[in-house]
Amino acid sequence: MNCISWNVGHLAWQEQKYYLTYARGITPREDIQKDLAKGAPASTPTLKEMLEAWEAITREADSWLKDVSDELLLQQVVLDGKTMEFTYGNVILRTIYHYWYHTGENCAIRQMLGHTDLPNFVGDLDGKAPYRPE
Secondary structure (H helix, E strand, O other): OOOHHHHHHHHHHHHHHHHHHHHHOOOOOHHHHHHOOOOOOOOOOOHHHHHHHHHHHHHHHHHHHOOOOHHHHHOEEEEOOEEEEEEHHHHHHHHHHHHHHHHHHHHHHHHHOOOOOOOOOOOOHHHHOOOOOO
16 A cells, blocks of 8 residues: 555646646656656655645646646647547546545545544535536
């Protein structure tokens, strides 16, 4: 099982990869790319450091995400002139699922540490975003 701080840094890695490297061609945190990528050696970075990295990366990613259009969601990602097998819509869904996975893992860690009154990580999805067929 990963530690909570590694999970935070790993999610920062994914956001940087998808929304900065793929979308804008920049990788501002090479350390995150190297140390927290899928398959990177196990590590226990400080939570403070990983939260700072996550906040900086997601702030930069948000500046791209806020302008995403329907057309862009359907476009295949192109990296270094190579067309990838997935679209920008796919990577957004992958990010959501990845956050759910690691949020669940973090809740399990906290439960094992004896923390109580842990939040539901999905919550009242139907109440907050009810399905309304057209």
